[in-house]
Amino acid sequence: xxxxxxxxxxxxxxxxxxxxxxxxxxxxxxxxxxxxxxxxxxxxxxxxxxxxxxxxxxxxxxxxxxxxxxxxxxxxxxxxxxxxxxxxxxxxxxxxxxxxxxxxxxxxxxxxxxxxxxxxxxxxxxxxxxxxxxxxxxxxxxxxxxxxxxxxxxxxxxxxxxxxxxxxxxxxxxxxxxxxxxxxxxxxxxxxxxxxxxxxxxxxxxxxxxxxxxxxxxxxxxxxxxxxxxxxxxxxxxxxxxxxxxxxxxxxxxxxxxxxxxxxxxxxxxxxxxxxxxxxxx
Amino acid sequence: xxxxxxxxxxxxxxxxxxxxxxxxxxxxxxxxxxxxxxxxxxxxxxxxxxxxxxxxxxxxxxxxxxxxxxxxxxxxxxxxxxxxxxxxxxxxxxxxxxxxxxxxxxxxxxxxxxxxx
Numbered sequence: 001x002x003x004x005x006x007x008x009x010x011x012x013x014x015x016x017x018x019x020x021x022x023x024x025x026x027x028x029x030x031x032x033x034x035x036x037x038x039x040x041x042x043x044x045x046x047x048x049x050x051x052x053x054x055x056x057x058x059x060x061x062x063x064x065x066x067x068x069x070x071x072x073x074x075x076x077x078x079x080x081x082x083x084x085x086x087x088x089x090x091x092x093x094x095x096x097x098x099x100x101x102x103x104x105x106x107x108x109x110x111x112x113x114x115x116x117x118x119x120x121x122x123x124x125x126x127x128x129x130x131x132x133x134x135x136x137x138x139x140x141x142x143x144x145x146x147x148x149x150x151x152x153x154x155x156x157x158x159x160x161x162x163x164x165x166x167x168x169x170x171x172x173x174x175x176x177x178x179x180x181x182x183x184x185x186x187x188x189x190x191x192x193x194x195x196x197x198x199x200x201x202x203x204x205x206x207x208x209x210x211x212x213x214x215x216x217x218x219x220x221x222x223x224x225x226x227x228x229x230x231x232x233x234x235x236x237x238x239x240x241x242x243x244x245x246x247x248x249x250x251x252x253x254x255x256x257x258x259x260x261x262x263x264x265x266x267x268x269x270x271x272x273x274x275x276x277x278x279x280x281x282x
Numbered sequence: 283x284x285x286x287x288x289x290x291x292x293x294x295x296x297x298x299x300x301x302x303x304x305x306x307x308x309x310x311x312x313x314x315x316x317x318x319x320x321x322x323x324x325x326x327x328x329x330x331x332x333x334x335x336x337x338x339x340x341x342x343x344x345x346x347x348x349x350x351x352x353x354x355x356x357x358x359x360x361x362x363x364x365x366x367x368x369x370x371x372x373x374x375x376x377x378x379x380x381x382x383x384x385x386x387x388x389x390x391x392x393x394x395x396x397x398x399x
Binding site: 001047050051053054055057058059061062064068069072073075076079080082083086087136206207209210211212213214215216217218219220222224225227228229231232235 | 292293294296297298300301303304307308311312314315318329330345346349350352353354356357358359360361363364367378379382383385386389390392393394396397398399
């Protein structure tokens, strides 16, 4: 049990330092390190995602970086996607779910290596000068390092809905937060500044994960003790991670994590296709 | 009350609803683990406890029902957040976003019905 809690703590720290959900790390550790079946690992990860999202979002909402109107609007798409993903997961074998998970790791590795553009000077393409021009879904927040007030308008809501449907589907299917796709998507397609996109994505993912969590719970795929230890570990890890200095180490940690994910993805493909892989049916 | 002040107040309500939900569920989960420290990877799931079973077991301070109660409270925390925002927007006259909240809530009710209904 202690190893599960430790895996949760590391997941929480990674989530806080890298600004991503830790499902991509937690699930392989549970499956390969602790021999927990894939569907149960996904269920554990979904509950851990709800815990981290709720804890982190409470801070982002108070700071004003999470755009609650945009988040609630996009949650229509993410929750619909999560229900679809959660139902689909119930029909797939563990092998198939592992294969999909490993395949999704590949673009995640790319985004992780490249970063999400926090350091880009032109990270606010949709800035408008006046808060009266930001529309119903736009937002405003104070950029802490510079002290500047950032005002932005949301473009191409339809694209944001499509990206959110996809991210929600991945969350329900694989138990990940989906932030690796959602944040660059909201930034590039909708013009939301990276910080606001990350905070809004995090704000949304708790609701998204809850939408599929009930499906996993109802199917009896939540292992109580394992999930409780992981959730508590993740909460402790998030608290520890929030005290670390993200600006000092996030680039190198991100690249190291990308390499680790690449190794995990290769191992998962190897595992599925070698000698039958896991024969655990859900 | 100005829109900004109302927005700030709503953000505080959301902040506290999320924080309280996480804290309560965390305490209940920890209590469940302490009641039954033998739980671990050797457990295998298969049957979900119904809500009456969870409540009855939790009232007897049994480990697994307590953990299940903590997990259900954790799952309910984002739902509470939607309710807080929906009600807040409704009373501030922001009917459009109150309706959006209602649609999201409806989707979650569908999920609950499919899962544990």
